[in-house]
Amino acid sequence: MIKLLMGNEAIALGAINAGVHVVSGYPGTPSTEILETVAKYNDGSIYVEWSVNEKTAMEIAAGAAYSGARAMVTMKQVGLNVASDPLMSLSYIGVKGGMVIVVADDPGPISSQTEQDTRHFAKFANLPVLDPSTPEEAYEMVQYAFDLSEQAGLPVILRPSTRICHACSSIDVSGDRKRLAPSGFEKDPRWVIFPQLSYRRHIEIEKLQASLSRTFSKSGFNSVSGEGKLGIAASGIAWAYACDVIRDLGINVRTFKVGTPYPFPEELAESFLEGLDSVLVLEELDSVVEEALIAIAGTHGLKVRILGKKSGNTPCAGEFSYEIVHRAISDFAGLSHDEKPYPYMSRLPSRPPVLCAGCPHRASFYAVKKAMRGQKAVFTGDIGCYTLGNAKPLNMVDTCLCMGASIGVAQGIKRVEPETKLFAFIGDSTFFHTGIPGVVNAVYNQTDITVVVLDNRTTAMTGHQPHPGTGKTMMGNESEKVDIEAVLKAIGVKWVRKINPFDHENAVAAVREAAGIKGVSAIIFEAPCIALFRKPEALTVDADKCRACGLCVREIGCPAMALDESGKVGIEPSTCYACGLCSSICPFGAIGGNAS
């Protein structure tokens, strides 16, 4: 049956077909829809969970694979940093049931902090990695990955990038689903990592790399074709662009598609390099394939020039495109390429993403901003929709580093600037992910900071996934809601206030009080994300009362508000959520209607 599937959906359906038994993960663009799709098509025979963070998710998949089940764990590239501790040891311990680690890379980056390349992580951890070029290949690869994992006794990494994860393709998904019964956990010293075991396993793993390289030289995911003195090697989405460009230019070159960047298919690479004068390597992020080819050419004394990122033939940062690959191949093949100028407008207003109209984070940021006006304060931020609070006119995110870092960074700044007020903003899901140890640290070390938990009852940025505070699971069960206030109090935070950020005056008063507390104080701003409820009737502006002062627009920057030619404010009814923040700051009482 032909279905239109997003790359992430294809990976999920491939895993279901392969008989996956346990799936865990933590949401992160561009990986999120994989686990959601497994849950959507789950007939009840697969255990699916959003874990509290990637480290825990990795350990859950590992435990399941120790027990002979096929397991999959999903995350984005920076999530693998969090999960790297279990990952590195896991390659020594190995698995019994097939374990696939899906790590989505984000060249650009489009929705990430870094442009790190998971293929390096695979090499670092001595784990095989598969790099799909299309959604349909991702569908095939994930199924193969389970088989390979069981054959090698190692977890296998599948590394799709954004343009694979979020591209759709018509894919034939017919094929039987494997039904596998896990053998269960068998007690054995092999599951306990000790230095002696690690040493022995290290020798075996190194041998295994060589045999996996030979296996990959025969794999259908790698191929050499075409003739000529010029060669083009490519991996991931760059291979797709390369195929399209080579077709459009009508040139004859020898091509090398690399679907398994590590262990590198050396024998096949040698046959590709044989007799070539020069090679252009096309790959996003880092020069993994390029370096592997340079090493092979060096080892075998081949006189072939290898061009790519190191030679400056392709960009060292950012995502590739048809145009970038077209330019690189044209230059390489000695073809002229005239780029047509576009005689249209070049200056257009920019349109960065913004907090939605009605977003409770806007009210929370605004309350803190107002309360701290005139005082020296630093606002450390974290990862989530609320990172957008850095934009004008709020300007309320002074730092953003990684998941959970708001709380640690605030403590470091406070130690250097004892007179400055420090506010650490963190979302509910991020608080559970890696925020809690930072609060424990602040209490233990008696650091005066205010932790501001922005509790919108969901993991909003990645598309509204449940988390431990929501009491909902991916198996459709109701569970104990982990209470953020109770957690903070149990840790030893003596001053904790829960407040609705739209209760503007009280919110401002609470912030002022918190800032004066010795030790750690915490405010939990509670109000649901607008995606969680039906849109109420929009607010309206009384044009007679509006004095065109523009204060509302200048202060809060709500995307549902705009000033007309006379300077009076107008509200777009299809996007206004009637949060009431604008009406609570309007000095003339001009904004009203159905205020919540």
Next chain:
Amino acid sequence: MKTDILIAGVGGQGQILASRLIATAAIIEGCHVRTGETIGMSQRGGSVVSHVRIGGESMAATVPFGKADLIIGFELCETVRNIKRLSENGRLIVNTQIINPVTVSLGIEKYDAAAMRDALKKATDSIIMLDAYSVAGQAGSVKAANVVLIGAAAGSGYLPLSRDSLVEAIRRVIPQRFHEINCKAFESGYRLAGYIKC
């Protein structure tokens, strides 16, 4: 038949649904299709594009510069921002709706709508401009402006997919309780485009 389509707009306007509808209709007609979307941070009111490539010739989902046979612009400025992807004989369906970026509301940047309309008219003679927001409002919900625009693309003949396939796609992709509104929105766009073109 190879057709490369670009949908350009502002996050929240329903571009992803629009690309799903077109892709589903293409599959109904037996064509291979690829789509590429912007999902994630930029969805929050930022500039977004969806690519739909019908015909299966290309491996990559992104429509290159100068290759789009059709651009469906959901918002004026976002259409201009992506005009470089339009092919020499490419066609345009444009929603004349203006959504001011916050940078414009704050007075940091200017939104020159007249210059934008001129830029589009210079790009191609095959252009249909309509106020899909109002048309959708009359059909029952301004949220259905995306479907009005698909209707206009089909009704003008710029989108080489049949009316029946697109209506069937609406039935397959959109929840049943919204069928009536969306079918009405589709028909309004379809008829209006035919009328404008004459």
